[in-house]
Amino acid sequence: MEIASVWRGTSRASRFDALATTNLKVDVAIVGGGITGCTLALQLVEQGKSVCLLEAHEIGYGSTGGSTGNLYGTVSGGLAAIQNKWGEDVLRGVVQARTTAVNDIERRANVLGVDFGWRRCPQYLYPLSADARETISKEHEASLLAGLPARMEDELPVQWAQGPALVIENQAQIHPLRYVRALALQAQRQGCLVHERSAVIEVDHGKRQVCTANGTVTADHIVLATHSPIGFHSTQAGMVVHREYGIAVCLGKGSCPPGIFWGRGDKSLSVRSLEVDGNQYVLIIGEDQKMGQHDAKACLGELEAKARETFDIDQVAYRWSAQNFQSPDKLPYIGQDISGNYIATGFGTDGLVYGTLAGSLIADEILGRTNSASHLFRASRVAPIKAAKGIAEEVGTMVKSLVKDYLTERQEVEVSKLQPGTGALVEIDGTSVAAYRDADGAIHAVSSVCTHLGCKVHWNSVETSWDCPCHGSRFAIDGSVLEGPAIKALDRKYAVEP
Numbered sequence: 001m002e003i004a005s006v007w008r009g010t011s012r013a014s015r016f017d018a019l020a021t022t023n024l025k026v027d028v029a030i031v032g033g034g035i036t037g038c039t040l041a042l043q044l045v046e047q048g049k050s051v052c053l054l055e056a057h058e059i060g061y062g063s064t065g066g067s068t069g070n071l072y073g074t075v076s077g078g079l080a081a082i083q084n085k086w087g088e089d090v091l092r093g094v095v096q097a098r099t100t101a102v103n104d105i106e107r108r109a110n111v112l113g114v115d116f117g118w119r120r121c122p123q124y125l126y127p128l129s130a131d132a133r134e135t136i137s138k139e140h141e142a143s144l145l146a147g148l149p150a151r152m153e154d155e156l157p158v159q160w161a162q163g164p165a166l167v168i169e170n171q172a173q174i175h176p177l178r179y180v181r182a183l184a185l186q187a188q189r190q191g192c193l194v195h196e197r198s199a200v201i202e203v204d205h206g207k208r209q210v211c212t213a214n215g216t217v218t219a220d221h222i223v224l225a226t227h228s229p230i231g232f233h234s235t236q237a238g239m240v241v242h243r244e245y246g247i248a249v250c251l252g253k254g255s256c257p258p259g260i261f262w263g264r265g266d267k268s269l270s271v272r273s274l275e276v277d278g279n280q281y282v283l284i285i286g287e288d289q290k291m292g293q294h295d296a297k298a299c300l301g302e303l304e305a306k307a308r309e310t311f312d313i314d315q316v317a318y319r320w321s322a323q324n325f326q327s328p329d330k331l332p333y334i335g336q337d338i339s340g341n342y343i344a345t346g347f348g349t350d351g352l353v354y355g356t357l358a359g360s361l362i363a364d365e366i367l368g369r370t371n372s373a374s375h376l377f378r379a380s381r382v383a384p385i386k387a388a389k390g391i392a393e394e395v396g397t398m399v400k401s402l403v404k405d406y407l408t409e410r411q412e413v414e415v416s417k418l419q420p421g422t423g424a425l426v427e428i429d430g431t432s433v434a435a436y437r438d439a440d441g442a443i444h445a446v447s448s449v450c451t452h453l454g455c456k457v458h459w460n461s462v463e464t465s466w467d468c469p470c471h472g473s474r475f476a477i478d479g480s481v482l483e484g485p486a487i488k489a490l491d492r493k494y495a496v497e498p
C-alpha cells in the first residue's frame with residue numbers, strides 16, 4: 001500500500017541543494033523546513049537578516065505536508081478548554097493571534113501569486129452522537145466570547161452530517177505543501193540559504209553551532225523549528241504525541257462544498273473537499289492515535305470503512321498519516337527557551353496557524369520588536385528540570401512511566417515466524433532486535449532501543465517504519481531517522497540469517 005499525502009501527490013518535487021559548505025556564519029540558523037521554519041525564514045530575510053534554513057528531508061516533509069490544510073481561529077481541542085484553564089483574556093488573546101495569522105497567510109497568498117488553493121470558507125462543528133451536543137453548545141458560547149463570527153444552525157449544507165451545528169464564518173483552506181514550498185523559494189530569492197537533505201545531527205549551544213554530516217553553521221540565533229525540539233528538551237516530558245490517519249477519495253463536485261467539517265462524539269472526524277489541477281477530492285481524517293501504541297493498518301482500515309459508510313467511494317486515491325504534539329496545558333510553547341535557543345512546539349492539530357504565528361513571534365523576538373501575543377505562548381513557562389537530575393533522565397523517566405504498561409506487555413516473536421513485508425521485535429542471542437523481513441525474504445535488523453532516550457520502538461505496518469511511543473521519533477528499516485526528536489540512527493549491528 002503506497003503511503004503519500006494528497007498534497008505530496010499533487011506537488012512538484014522540491015529541489016534545494018544539500019549543505020556542502022563547512023563553517024558557514026549567519027545571523028540565524030533555522031532547523032526544520034515546515035510551515036514554522038519557512039514562515040520565519042521569509043520574515044527574517046525580508047528584514048535584512050542573513051539566514052540558513054536546514055531541512056533533513058525536503059521542504060514540507062513533516063506534519064505540514066501531512067496536514068488537512070484548514071486554517072481557523074478556534075482550536076481542535078475546544079476553546080472552552082482554554083477558557084477553563086487560562087480564563088477569558090487568554091482565550092481572546094489566543095483567538096485574536098490565530099485570526100491575525102490566518103490573515104497573514106491570505107496576505108502572503110496574494111503577494112506570492114502561486115496557486116496554493118487559498119479559499120475562505122465556513123467551519124462547521126457537528127455532533128456525531130447525542131451527547132456531543134452539549135460540548136458544541138459550550139463551544140458556541142466560548143467562540144462568541146472569543147470574538148469569532150459564530151452561530152448555531154439546525155441544518156448543514158451536506159446530506160451526510162446533521163445539526164445542530166456550530167458555524168463559524170470566514171475561516172480558510174490552503175494546499176499546505178505548495179504554500180510552504182512557495183515560502184521557501186521566495187525566502188531563497190531574497191537571499192536565504194535553503195538546504196534540503198541536511199539533517200542537523202548536533203546542536204552545540206555554547207558555540208552556537210548546528211552541524212550536519214557535511215557542514216557546520218554558526219549563528220547568533222538558533223531556531224529549532226523541528227516540530228518537537230531535536231535532542232533532549234524539557235518540553236518533551238509532558239507532551240502527548242499522536243499519529244493521525246487520512247485518506248483522499250475522488251468524488252464528484254457537490255458531494256462536499258467548501259468548508260471545514262468537524263464531527264465530534266466518541267470519536268472525531270475531519271472532512272473537507274479539495275479541487276486541485278481540475279480534480280475533485282474529499283479528504284477524511286480520523287481520530288488521534290497514541291504514537292507507537294496502535295495498529296496502523298487497523299486504524300487506516302477503520303477510517304476507510306467509516307468513509308465508505310458516509311460516501312459512495314469508488315477508489316481511495318491517497319492514504320497517509322502524520323504526527324501531532326499536544327502540550328499538557330493546551331497552549332503551544334513558542335519563543336526562547338532556557339538554553340537561549342528558540343523553539344515552537346505543542347501545536348496539537350492546529351499548527352498550520354500556530355506555526356505561522358510562531359514564525360511571526362520568533363521573528364519579532366529576534367528583531368527586538370514587541371509582540372502583544374508573545375506572553376501567551378512563552379516557551380520558558382515549562383518547569384525547568386532540577387539540576388541534580390539530567391534532562392535526559394528526567395524526561396525519559398516521566399514518559400516511560402506514562403507508557404509503562406504498553407512497554408512491558410509486548411511479546412517478542414521468533415524471527416523464523418516473521419512473514420515477508422512485516423516487522424516485529426525478535427530476540428536474538430538474548431537481545432531484543434527490531435527485525436523486518438522484506439518481500440525477497442531478507443531480514444533487516446536494527447537495535448530496538450530508540451536513540452533518543454532508550455524506549456523500545458514499535459512496528460508501524462502502514463509506513464514500514466519503527467516508531468517510538470515515548471516522544472514520537474521514527475526510524476526507517478535501515479535504522480535512519482525519519483522524524484525526531486532523535487538525531488541518531490538505530491544501530492545496525494545485527495546480521496541475521498533468514
Ligand SMILES: Cc1cc2nc3c(=O)[nH]c(=O)nc-3n(C[C@H](O)[C@H](O)[C@H](O)COP(=O)(O)OP(=O)(O)OC[C@H]3O[C@@H](n4cnc5c(N)ncnc54)[C@H](O)[C@@H]3O)c2cc1C
Nearest residue numbers: 032034035036056062063064067068069070200350351352
Ligand atoms: C493529520 C494531521 C492534520 C492536521 N491538519 C491541520 C490543519 O488542518 N490545520 C492546522 O492548522 N494544523 C493541522 N495539523 C497540525 C500541523 O500540521 C502541524 O502542527 C504543523 O504542520 C507543524 O509545523 P512545523 O513546521 O512546526 O513542523 P513540521 O511541518 O513537522 O516541520 C518540521 C520539519 O523539521 C524537519 N526536521 C526534523 N528534524 C530535523 C533535523 N534534525 N534536521 C533538519 N530538519 C529536521 C522535518 O523533516 C520537518 O520537515 C495537522 C496535523 C496532523 C497530524
Ligand code: FES
Nearest residue numbers: 450452453468471
Ligand atoms: S525515547 Fe524519546 S523518542 Fe524514543
